[in-house]
Each structure stands twice: as structure tokens, then as C-alpha cells.
Amino acid sequence: LMERKTHVxxxxxxxMLAKLRKSCSCTPQKMKNFLMDFFPVLRWLPKYRCKEYIxxxxxxxxxxxxxxxxxAIAYSLLAGLKPIYSLYTSFFANIIYFLxxxxxxxxxxxxxxxxxxxxxxxxxxxxxxxxxLNDDAPPASGDGSLQNDNLSxxxxxxxxxxxxxxxxxxxxxxxxxxxxxxxxxGVYQVLMGIFRLGFVSMxxxxxxLDGFATxxxxxxxxxxxxxxxxxxIPRSQGHGMLVITWINIFRNISxxxxxxxxxxxxxxxxxxxxxxxxxxxxxxxxxxxxxxxxVIVVATLVSHYGKLNEVYASSVSGAIxxxxxxxxxxxxxxxxxxxxxALPLAIVSFVFTVSLSEMFAKKYAYTIRANQExxxxxxxxxxxxxxxxxxxxxxxxxxxxxTSTGCQTQISGVISAMVVLLVLLxxxxxxxxxxxxxxxxxxxxxxxxxxxxxRDVPARYHVNKVxxxxxxxxxxxxxxxxxxxxxxxxxxxxxxxxxxxxxxPRTALLGQIQDTSFYEDDLEYENLSTVPKVKIFxxxxxxxxxxxxxxxxxxxxxxxxxxxxxxxxxxxxEKKEKQHLKKGNHRxxxxxxxxxxxxxxxxxxxxxxxxxxxxxxxxFLDTTGVNTLKEILKDYKNLNISVLLACCNPxxxxxxxxxGYFGKDFGCMQEMLFYSIHNAVLFAKDQK
Numbered sequence: 001l002m003e004r005k006t007h008v009x010x011x012x013x014x015x016m017l018a019k020l021r022k023s024c025s026c027t028p029q030k031m032k033n034f035l036m037d038f039f040p041v042l043r044w045l046p047k048y049r050c051k052e053y054i055x056x057x058x059x060x061x062x063x064x065x066x067x068x069x070x071x072a073i074a075y076s077l078l079a080g081l082k083p084i085y086s087l088y089t090s091f092f093a094n095i096i097y098f099l100x101x102x103x104x105x106x107x108x109x110x111x112x113x114x115x116x117x118x119x120x121x122x123x124x125x126x127x128x129x130x131x132x133l134n135d136d137a138p139p140a141s142g143d144g145s146l147q148n149d150n151l152s153x154x155x156x157x158x159x160x161x162x163x164x165x166x167x168x169x170x171x172x173x174x175x176x177x178x179x180x181x182x183x184x185x186g187v188y189q190v191l192m193g194i195f196r197l198g199f200v201s202m203x204x205x206x207x208x209l210d211g212f213a214t215x216x217x218x219x220x221x222x223x224x225x226x227x228x229x230x231x232x233i234p235r236s237q238g239h240g241m242l243v244i245t246w247i248n249i250f251r252n253i254s255x256x257x258x259x260x261x262x263x264x265x266x267x268x269x270x271x272x273x274x275x276x277x278x279x280x281x282x283x284x285x286x287x288x289x290x291x292x293x294x295v296i297v298v299a300t301l302v303s304h305y306g307k308l309n310e311v312y313a314s315s316v317s318g319a320i321x322x323x324x325x326x327x328x329x330x331x332x333x334x335x336x337x338x339x340x341x342a343l344p345l346a347i348v349s350f351v352f353t354v355s356l357s358e359m360f361a362k363k364y365a366y367t368i369r370a371n372q373e374x375x376x377x378x379x380x381x382x383x384x385x386x387x388x389x390x391x392x393x394x395x396x397x398x399x400x401x402x403t404s405t406g407c408q409t410q411i412s413g414v415i416s417a418m419v420v421l422l423v424l425l426x427x428x429x430x431x432x433x434x435x436x437x438x439x440x441x442x443x444x445x446x447x448x449x450x451x452x453x454x455r456d457v458p459a460r461y462h463v464n465k466v467x468x469x470x471x472x473x474x475x476x477x478x479x480x481x482x483x484x485x486x487x488x489x490x491x492x493x494x495x496x497x498x499x500x501x502x503x504x505p506r507t508a509l510l511g512q513i514q515d516t517s518f519y520e521d522d523l524e525y526e527n528l529s530t531v532p533k534v535k536i537f538x539x540x541x542x543x544x545x546x547x548x549x550x551x552x553x554x555x556x557x558x559x560x561x562x563x564x565x566x567x568x569x570x571x572x573x574e575k576k577e578k579q580h581l582k583k584g585n586h587r588x589x590x591x592x593x594x595x596x597x598x599x600x601x602x603x604x605x606x607x608x609x610x611x612x613x614x615x616x617x618x619x620f621l622d623t624t625g626v627n628t629l630k631e632i633l634k635d636y637k638n639l640n641i642s643v644l645l646a647c648c649n650p651x652x653x654x655x656x657x658x659x660g661y662f663g664k665d666f667g668c669m670q671e672m673l674f675y676s677i678h679n680a681v682l683f684a685k686d687q688k
Contacts (some may be wrong), residue, residue, distance in 0.1 A: 185343075208491060507554035
């Protein structure tokens with residue numbers, strides 16, 4: 001046996017106290033390091049290579065700003081809020097991430113999935129407060145002016161309970177809900193950063209995230225169809241929103257607005273064609289074509305001068321104010337109402353941001369700090385919530401555009417914020433006549449990447465069937481039930497798949513590769529030779545309480561011998577033999593002579609005298625696992641079959657020692673434990 005190293009025992013109490021003293025001490029240098037860690041811009045901005053970086057940052061910032069404005073206005077439909085709030089969100093998120101983010105390339109701002117999750121909570125709370133979710137309905141005031149007295153009382157009651165004065169209408173209440181939700185999501189993210197809970201993101205596998213994004217994209221697509229064809233149907237709420245919305249769409253399809261249908265068809269053709277051409281010739285283009293901006297400008301001019309709203313009753317964006325609304329503290333009572341909804345929002349926002357940050361950091365050979373990213377995203381939600389903004393996250397599409405247009409640092413984010421600021425201060429009213437169906441087209445075309453995941457299903461299935469099943473289940477739950485439930489279902493289902501995999505892992509009997517000292521699965525490889533009188537059993541999973549029975553059943557099936565049944569059968573025959581001998585009958589119960597009885601005690605001749613368990617794939621043992629190995633050791637010993645363990649890792653050996661597998665003084669350890677299968681085979685051959 002190899003000698004184990006003696007590890008020095010660490011006094012955990014002293015280590016913890018030392019860390020606590022170090023973290024609680026306050027020196028000028030430590031304060032400086034803390035500030036520079038908390039605001040990474042203080043580290044990289046003084047080292048900024050202006051001549052080398054400025055052109056790429058300015059170009060990427062301008063392009064993202066031009067893309068950001070139409071997307072921000074469009075995504076306000078998803079959030080159920082006015083376009084001005086989307087512009088506020090885009091402005092503040094870029095500024096704060098510039099100060100606190102560690103990624104040089106990600107674009108943080110308004111994101112379709114996050115906007116959808118915010119919109120679902122806003123719609124639910126508006127409905128509970130008694131407001132009409134119809135976009136074109138006049139806002140409820142809660143002052144008793146509604147015709148339905150009961151509805152008026154309900155609205156006034158809910159608004160009063162929520163801490164908003166009775167004069168606050170639908171728009172005011174909606175942004176109040178959104179800011180409270182955003183503030184709570186930011187608080188969760190900061191707390192997760194303080195307590196270093198970033199590991200939560202590990203439970204969101206790629207299959208879960210892709211399935212969630214695709215399912216949410218179907219929900220987003222469904223929510224935009226009514227704007228595409230210009231019908232007025234109520235915004236569905238609760239579980240099964242996708243199905244209910246499509247039923248309402250087909251019931252009201254006869255009311256479709258021909259002007260909106262024609263406009264949508266033209267916009268989608270133009271946008272898709274431009275995107276496809278851009279993807280095909282992107283290596284020849286220095287920067288992406290600002291197709292969305294061109295479509296919005298042209299559509300706004302056509303709508304304004306053609307008077308599409310007045311003549312054809314086409315729904316338009318309406319007035320977008322300029323400047324900034326005075327800041328306001330989010331309502332505490334509203335925070336209590338949405339505290340639970342903020343948790344999945346916080347996790348999804350953080351996971352998308354960190355995964356994108358890590359992806360681009362790896363691509364461009366630098367490092368990010370995941371914990372600092374948690375703080376950055378948290379404060380991108382907390383601070384803007386005071387300025388009438390809603391939740392943000394990093395977005396893949398805009399990040400790809402940033403990198404393709406020469407982005408080097410987050411200076412580009414500041415440039416994008418300046419473009420949004422220009423719109424906020426001067427250009428916002430010009431979008432009054434912009435049709436909502438144009439915004440819906442921009443949203444739908446932006447979902448191309450997520451919807452294309454359906455084309456990848458066959459390839460995904462070919463690579464891994466279980467991951468494909470996780471993707472399908474998560475996508476279906478996100479689309480057919482709700483986004484939050486879909487995310488939870490995806491996480492739970494993926495964990496169950498892992499548990500099932502360990503409960504019913506691969507098992508095999510091994511054969512020897514000819515003229516070598518290596519052994520492999522007898523069913524998977526040709527020309528393997530069996531070792532006489534020896535069975536080699538491999539179990540490809542940890543051995544613990546959940547798969548104990550499967551381990552034993554597989555072992556008995558593959559070796560074609562259940563030691564318990566065999567021992568019971570032998571005892572039964574021995575008992576009958578003794579009874580016959582007492583009666584003086586020299587013939588046994590089988591009608592055979594005593595000398596022939598021995599051959600009949602065993603149904604089949606046992607063809608092995610040693611069982612080797614290949615433990616190379618057993619990563620750990622719990623108490624049940626140790627007891628299971630002790631049990632088979634005892635049972636096979638009763639049949640004069642020795643059990644040898646091979647390729648155990650140190651933690652498994654320690655578990656076996658603590659469980660008493662090798663006896664009290666470990667005296668038999670050298671005859672029971674081997675560091676290779678071949679050594680165990682040689683030992684078994686030498687046994688009598």
C-alpha cells in the first residue's frame with residue numbers, strides 16, 4: 001500500500017477569527033483597495049489608451065445607442081409601461097455599469113425576457129387593483145368617477161392599501177409596481193453578493209436557460225400578435241396565458257385593422273431581409289445597418305402625414321414627454337406585494353449578465369469578478385428604481401453588436417447613454433405618431449435567435465437526449481404555464497435527471513484487453529478475454545442510499561449469483577440432509593447418494609472464486625454505501641468467494657476505514673484493497 005501523507009489539522013476557529021480581524025480592520029490602503037474594487041472604473045480608466053481605444057468605443061457606443069432607442073420604445077409594450085420609462089432604464093443602466101461593471105464588452109440595459117417578467121407582475125397587480133388592462137382604455141382614477149361603483153371601490157381600496165394616494169391612475173400605479181419590483185430585485189442581488197451566493201447560477205444549466213429563453217420568446221411573440229393585426233383583446237394573466245391569448249386572437253380575428261396588418265407585413269419583410277443580409281455580409285460591413293431606426297423614422301413619418309391614427313384608427317405610441325421626472329422612493333407597501341416575484345427576476349438577471357460576461361471575457365482573454373458583477377447588476381436595479389426605471393440585464397444581441405463594431409471598454413456604454421439622453425431631452429415627442437404594430441415587429445424580429453433554437457433540437461437530441469428533454473420541459477412550462485413557473489420546473493427537472501442518472505447508472509462486467517494490463521466493458525468492446533475464476537464489476541456512480549438496491553440487483557444479475565438465495569438454498573438442503581440421515585436413509589431427498597448430494601446443493605457450478613469491484617467511478621460513499629460493501633463482503637465470504645476493491649480514491653478509502661470495512665486494526669487491508677484492477681486480478685489468481 002502507498003503511504004498516505006499526514007495532513008496538519010487546521011484550527012478552523014483561529015482561521016475564522018483571523019479572517020474576521022483582517023476584514024474588520026480599517027487602514028487607508030484597505031479603504032483605497034475597497035473603493036477601487038467596488039468601482040473598477042477607478043482601476044482601468046487612468047490606464048485608458050485613448051488613441052488605441054477611443055474610435056472603437058465611440059463607434060460601438062453610437063451604434064448601440066441608435067439600436068437602443070427603438071428597442072427601448074418597443075420593449076415598453078412588454079413591460080406594460082410608457083416608452084419614457086424604458087428610455088430612463090437604458091440611460092441609467094449604462095452609466096452605473098460603466099462605474100461598477102468588470103466586463104469590458106457586455107451591454108447592460110433593457111432586455112426582452114426581463115421586460116416580459118416585469119410586465120406580467122405589473123399586469124397582475126393592475127388587475128387586482130381594478131384597472132382595465134386594455135391599452136386603449138381610459139385610465140382609472142380611483143376617485144369614484146367610474147360607472148361601476150363596485151369597481152371604483154375596489155380600485156380605491158387597493159390603491160389606498162398600497163400606499164398610493166387616490167388620485168394616482170393606471171400609469172402611475174403601473175410604474176410604482178415596476179419600481180418596487182426592481183428595487184427588491186436589486187436588493188436580492190446585492191445580498192447575494194454580500195453572502196457570496198453566486199453559486200446559485202450553477203443550477204441553471206445551458207439547457208434550462210435555452211429552454212427558458214425559447215419559452216419566454218413564444219410568450220413574447222404571442223403578446224405582440226394583437227398589435228401586429230390591430231385587434232383589441234384583454235391582456236391575459238395567470239397560468240396558460242399563451243393558450244388563452246391565442247383563443248382570444250382567433251375569436252377577434254375578424255376585427256383586424258387592415259392598416260396595421262399591411263404595415264406589419266411590410267416592416268417584418270424589411271427587417272428580416274435586412275437582418276439576413278447583415279448576417280450574410282457582416283464580414284464586409286464595418287458596423288451593422290441601423291435597420292430598426294430607419295424603419296421607425298419612415299413609419300413615423302408615414303403615420304404622421306398619412307394620419308393613420310385618425311383615418312384608419314391605427315394604434316400609436318402617443319405622447320412621450322421630454323426631460324426627467326423628479327425622483328421618488330419606491331413604495332414600501334408595494335415592495336411587500338412583489339417581494340416573491342422579485343426573486344426569480346433577480347436570479348435570471350444576474351445569471352444572464354454573468355454568463356455573458358464570462359463568455360466574452362474568455363473570448364478576449366481577460367477576467368471578470370462574478371461577485372462584483374452581482375453588485376453591479378444589483379445597483380443597476382436599485383439606483384434607477386428611484387428614477388422611474390425598471391429591471392435590467394445584459395443582452396446577447398446588443399453585446400454581439402458592440403464587439404463587432406470595435407468596442408474596447410465600457411466608455412462605449414457612456415456614449416450609448418448620451419444618445420439616449422439626446423432622445424430624452426429633445427427627440428422623444430417626435431415619436432408620437434409611431435404605430436404600435438411597428439414596435440411589435442421590431443420585438444418579434446429580435447426574437448429570431450431564440451426561436452431558431454427549434455432548428456437545433458435534432459442536433460441537440462443527437463448529442464444528449466437527457467439535455468434535450470430538459471430543454472423541452474423547460475420551454476413547454478415557460479410557454480404554457482408561466483415564465484417563473486417554467487424556470488422553477490426547469491431547475492427541478494434538471495436536478496431530478498441528475499438524481500435519476502445516479503440512481504440507475506451504467507454497470508458492467510469487465511474483460512481483459514489482450515496482452516495488456518487494462519480492462520474494459522465486455523459488452524462494448526470486441527476481442528476481450530475473460531479472466532478465469534474472476535468477475536470484475538464496474539459501477540459508474542457514487543454509491544449511496546438512493547442507488548443501493550440498484551447496485552445489488554445489477555451485481556447479482558451480471559454475476560448470475562445472488563449469495564443470499566444461494567446461502568438459503570444450501571441451508572435448506574443441509575437441513576433436509578440431516579433429517580434423512582437421522583432416519584437412517586442413505587438416499588437423499590433428491591434420490592441420490594450422499595456423495596452425490598454435494599453437486600446438487602448449488603443449482604449451477606459457481607464459475608468464479610473472486611469478485612473485484614472497480615471503484616474508479618465511485619466518487620464517494622455514504623453510510624449506506626459502506627454498509628452495502630460490508631454486506632456483499634460477508635455474503636460472498638459465506639460462499640468462499642473473496643471480494644476485492646480496486647482503484648478507490650482517498651475519500652472512498654477513508655469512508656471504508658471509518659465504517660470498519662477493513663477490520664479494527666486494518667490488518668487485512670493489503671488483501672482487500674488494490675490500486676489497479678490488474679493487481680487485484682493477479683492476487684486473485686494466486687489464491688487457492
